[in-house]
Amino acid sequence: MTFETSNLIGGTFARLEASRKFLFGAASVCGVTDNSVIRGAFLVRxxxxxxxxxxxxxxxxxxxxxxxxxxxxxKTFVNDIWAWDKPIEVNGKTYKWADGKMFK
Structure with a gap:
């Protein structure tokens, strides 16, 4: 389920709390249930x-x-990941954006 995959991102972000002053970024779930990927882009100090x-x-x-x-x-990759409005390509397959979370 894509919402469960999104929950995994939220759990990871909760565990990254100790690094909040070193990171900014977003992670997205793209695809559909049983056929999804996670992609993210972070700015790291x-x-x-x-x-x-x-x-x-x-x-x-x-x-x-x-x-x-x-x-x-x-640059295009980061813009697309942070904008949440364009499909992404992974290993030759195109995945439509489903959900995402910001880490700020």
Whole structure:
């Protein structure tokens, strides 16, 4: 269920409370029940993401990729994730936005 996946994001965000002053971002659930993905984009203070995310016990469940702020593709990705109005593509499949949460 997409709402259950959204609840997982909320749980992760609750566990990230200790890193609130180091993070800003959003995570989205895209797709439908039994066929969904989680995507997110975060602005992290400093050069390394892991110190900010390792306070959450389940952070190893997620894959982190450092984005290039000069790359048009990466800028578009962040804008799309934060806007919550465009479908995203993952491994050649397109997923429509279903739900999301902001971490601020």
């Amino acid at each position: 400093g050069q390394e993401a892991f110190p900010a995310f390792d306070v959450a016990p389940n952070f190893e469940s997620y894959k982190f990729t450092k984005l290039d702020p000069k790359s048009e593709e990466d």
